[in-house]
Amino acid sequence: MSKSRQHDTARISRPSGEHPDSAVVLTRRTFLHKAAIYGAGAAACGLFPSLSTIDMAFAQGGPSFKFAWISDTHLYPKEVNSRFVEKTVRAVKEVQAMNPPADFLIFGGDLAQLGDPVELRLGAGLLNELKIRKVFIPGEHDWYLDMGATWNKMFGASPWTFDHKGVRFIGLDTVSHAEDFWTSRKMNAKERMGHMATLDGTLGGAWAAVGPAGLKWLSSALSGWAKDKPVVVFSHNPLYEYYPPWNFWVRDWLPVQEILAPFANVTNIHGHTHQVLYNEIGKMRSIGMLATSWPWPYAPEGVPILTRPMVRADPGDHFDGVGWSGLDMNARGRVDNEYKMWRKDVFAEAAVDSGAGDNGNQVLSPRVADRI
């Protein structure tokens, strides 16, 4: 058994008091997820119907409301790549058409591909068509051309927090903490950005982190908040260890978890991974969001066992395997995440159709060209 699988096994067999909010009513949708924990193999055998929602539960009920997530648009200048523009436009139109409307949009980072102000302005213009409140957190693609100067000026600095209808929302910066690999190599800003924009590059290292100041801020942002009241944490990267070589984590996920541990109802919603993901760490649920640009393959190892993998996308259809998310917090204190993937089926039911299950025969090695 691999180390990551041992970790998963330990997690799902923890004492009941350590689970995320156990007050959740076992609905059909929740049942499907719980069943996936104990019988992941059954999913591969096609026993589960396709369903594109994930349930979470909060201990406290409150007024119902909706919010929406868009991220990872990776916009180039539109004359370079019009496809990513088309997909962003489609997501924005669909969020605008939500009925009842979303109270706000969270944009989860990587608006631009190479941090170019032209790209960031293009993105701002497209998102400006949305007439609801918008909040933003940065991605690494937005940051490393000018170290966040344009991003912060246009979209505001992170971290931030606000309370909305009984929920404390937090937006983290998980992208600005890369070790300086560029100065000693005499790289210019574009070269630095190019390396940071390469998911499987080696020079960026373990750049994803909340950072010491961010951890202190997070602690302070949660002080005084009742331990049983809902907390939703937005981050570009997942707040747990999935696959460090692609920064599918934050390197300081352990102290993050220690800060969040006293709270019974914490949900982390993240981008960066461009794929369907679900995990539970301690009492925190974590949900991975789709990109609008393109889907990443599942990492060679570490896919959380609680995840129902998404289908293999058709590379011939650039609208496949991508989309956005509508999130609904209902009056009973439960939040549904609905993946708005632009295809009929979201989840795979057989290994042959699964983005994770199809790779049992694949053994990958890291790249070599930026090392030799």
Added chain:
Amino acid sequence: MTRKKLRYLTIAAGLAALPFLPSQMQPAFAHKDKHSAAQLQAFQDAFMEQVKIGDQLFHGDPETEKKMGVKLSGTAMACAMCHPYTSDTHPQEFPKYQEQMAAFATLRDMINWCIEKPNQGEKIDPNGDAMKALEAYIYYSNRNSKLDPGRH
């Protein structure tokens, strides 16, 4: 002249002509001598040079594309953006029936399909240097995968 004598004469003439054959025929004698460590290193270096070129092409390095006279993308997307570590390229499964092409296909066919369709680039010579380098990088990155040709 008997048929047996004619055969001996033909073999003798063939052996006499061997030294005059073009140089590209000579690899037939490549394993006559034991390999030195330096030779083996040279073979490995020759291979890794192609892997490195393939890695650069796969990651959309404009200088390498220019040097090799290829245009792999018309969308600014590089192969590695959908296939980090060459994930999901599955070279060990080729040749196979490839659904997108509705045809029996090799890895080289699939590379060209990806260049032409999702990437909107220009198809490359299937036997050219760029294709061989891409193939070298993809195979190298998947070198511990079990051969499973035909698998969908």
